[in-house]
Amino acid sequence: MNAEFKPYPFTATKYAACIPALNDGVETKRHAVTIVGGGPVGLCVALGLANHGVASVLIEADDSVCYGSRAICISRRSLEIIERLGALDGFLETGLPWEGGRSFYRDTEVLHFRMPQDENQKLPPMVNLAQYHIEQFLLDAAEKRSDLIDIRWQTRVAAIDSRPDGATLSLSTPEGDYALRSDWVVACDGGRSTIREALGLQLKGTSYEGRYVIVDIELESDRPTERLAYFDPSSNPGSTVLVHKQPDNVWRIDYQLRDGEDADEAVKPENVMPRVQSLLDMMGERGAWSPIWITIYKANALTLERYRHDRVLFAGDAAHLVPIFGVRGANSGIDDADNLAWKLALAVRGLASDALLDSYSDERVFATHENLSYGTKSTEFMAPPSFAFDLMRRAVLSLAVKHEGVRSLINPRQTSAICYTESPLNAAPGESCAFTAGPVPGAVLPECPVTIVARGSEREGHLTDLIGPCFALLHFSEDGSIPAEFAALEAALDERKLPFRLLALSAHAHTDQTRDFAHDHTGRLFAMFDATPGTLYVIRPDGHVLARWKAPHAAQIAAAIDSALHLRSTH
Incomplete structure (x- = not known):
């Protein structure tokens, strides 16, 4: 165990802010589409629009791709979308594919699940890849489309004036402030969305009290790539621990805090290190390791009621927050981007009524409720919100040791493609x-x-x-x-x-x-x-x-x- 933090084995390029041509503080050019947020969802929207020949400006507050593993599991459906966006190669070359996982109750394996995979498939069911890699590979593809994708780093949205025919964004950069006019704005600016707050919109649903510490460590190991879940393990009695192997000898560990534990104390290295060491000892991992990144997470099952508000469209975490269990967060955001890009492109090009964009909201709100339904069930099992749920979980886990028929109740229900059964676009x-x-x-x-x-x-x-x-x-x-x-x-x-x-x-x-x-x-x-x-x-x-x-x-x-x-x- 090395108490000193190590950097990720990945170096992100840093980008400077730039100021376009202005007239009285307003950019001289009016844009068809402005995307706020340069994470995976915003980059996917920009690439999807570019595939249809539609230019966009992408606003990003940071100066590089993200730091920390964050989203780490990319589904087959997302890989299909990413292939159409021209960014698949890096995902397959660097990512670690996996088809299933194991769950343990104390010292006993109680579930070995496998995701659907047959001879018809071209792509793996899931690939493990940290979000900084995800963003970098999408950014690499976007930079090849610089004729249609204008990325503006270190640029923050200070305010938005939204009107029925477009919006004006007030932007702040280290080089100065200016305003930008746009026919359409796509808000992909995350769970703390500035655009959502500025428009006075609120996410609705359930926030869970259970908290998880997320730790990235560097550890060399030949253990196969699979999802590992430990319920009531000896390393962290009474809690749940999730483990995912990532590229570059990086491991992602999520462990549940006990009731009453102070969150600020819980993320201090001197409190995290012993728990990680105890987990690795339990797993039989004896190699030297070092921490890289520590954060804390609380599950939310929240959504906007609509994702279109006049000329402002919401996608990803700006539109909905889905629990991490079942890896639906980034994958549902990528699906948002795929659904939105072609519809917005056809509307911008005058090939469709902008009413087509109402179906974006209809379909993706439906998809979010599907995802929240499964995500909520998984969350209630992974982090029981009450004594009754905790009692039920302990009963299921105890029975699963000897009764195979009960084990399906432990299945984390990994994300899968959503069928828009009630879409207004479907033929009669x-x-x-x-x-x-x-x-x-x-x-x-x-x-x-x-x-x-x-x-x-x-x-x-x-x-x-x-x-x-x-x-x-x-x-x-x-x-x-x-x-x-x-x-x-x-x-x-x-x-x-x-x-x-x-x-x-x-x-x-x-x-x-x-x-x-x-x-x-x-x-x-x-x-x-x-x-x-x-x-x-x-x-x-x-x-x-x-x-x-x-x-x-x-x-x-x-x-x-x-x-x-x-x-x-x-x-």
């Missing part, structure tokens, strides 16, 4: 009644290997490789042929400049290469989608199903897309 349910299987409208496109044939060459790939910053029409046929009326629809939508792609999915390989197509070489794709020749699915730019038919006409497809893009506002 009647259109889907002919299907007995396959993804319903609102569901995320499932993964499946395919052979992709493009420009005369072919490669092994996956279905998600075909999804880009556009609507995708997946047409199933025996030979990859496309009906003439669908080709005409493709031309009509292209003339409207609507981002759109018609994709042929064939049951068999064929030699006609007049059009790019994907071949179901595994024989699993058609059954997965309950598809027969003529079946068609419409996929949104964020990978969710918009509509599906067994044998549609081009007019039905066009109507479904137009209905989504020109959705009448209930705002």
Whole structure:
């Protein structure tokens, strides 16, 4: 044990503030979109907009990416989104993939869970990666899009004047203050959101009393990467301890404070070090270690009632605070960004009514309530809020030692993709009644290997490789042929400049290469989608199903897309 703090094995670049051209203290250029907050969510929004050709200004109060592990688990769904944003390589090269975890009650293993993983998947269920790495890899991708992403460091929002046609932000920097005008503002400025406070908005829900100390340490170990949970361990009796291995020999340890413990005293190194050492002794880790970072955390299950307020949109922790148990925080924020970016881009480009943005709020508020439902159950088990919950937990853990059927109650319910079952964008349910299987409208496109044939060459790939910053029409046929009326629809939508792609999915390989197509070489794709020749699915730019038919006409497809893009506002 080394009592001296070590720096992270990662050095962040420091950035200076800059002042744009001004006229009487106001920036001369009015911007289409200004994003407040340069964390993972803000960077994802900026990259998503850039994929649609929409420029943004990103305001960040700090001078570099964050310090401390913070968010550490990135889900498969988030990795799919990050791949479309052009930042996946660093996540896979540096991150530590894992598929499951173990829970222990005192000295006995009571649960060994595994997340869904099968031969159809391209990406791992989860990757461990500290938030400073997450931000850096997204920042690297953003800097490659500097023509469309203007990042302004050391710039704080002092005030906002929000109006029905836009907003004016009062900004403060070490180099001076100025005002910026923007058509749209996306608030990604975290749990203590300045924008949210300035607009007088409040998060609603439940704040839990249970507190956790979070410690990052450096420890060299060959232990496999998995999620470890210890209930009532000998190292910290009566509490819960979570352990995650991270890249660069960094370990993240979260341990629960006992009732009555003083938070200020609890985070002092002289009180943290013995507890960590006791935990490592219990785990059988004998190597030398050093602390890096210590903080404290209290679980919250809170959300705004709406995420759109005129021209201001909220995402990530600025919109909702989700308990860490089940790793839904950063992952739900990345999903917010993915949902918002394409809708905002189409509204900015005049390709959709801005009422489309009401569906961002509808869908992501629904998703937050889903996440809070699972997160609340996990929190009540991990940090019981009352004597009754504590009694229930002890009973479950005691029974789980000998009764396997009880062990599912210990499962932390890791984050998974949300199905927007009640989305106002979904095609009428009647259109889907002919299907007995396959993804319903609102569901995320499932993964499946395919052979992709493009420009005369072919490669092994996956279905998600075909999804880009556009609507995708997946047409199933025996030979990859496309009906003439669908080709005409493709031309009509292209003339409207609507981002759109018609994709042929064939049951068999064929030699006609007049059009790019994907071949179901595994024989699993058609059954997965309950598809027969003529079946068609419409996929949104964020990978969710918009509509599906067994044998549609081009007019039905066009109507479904137009209905989504020109959705009448209930705002």
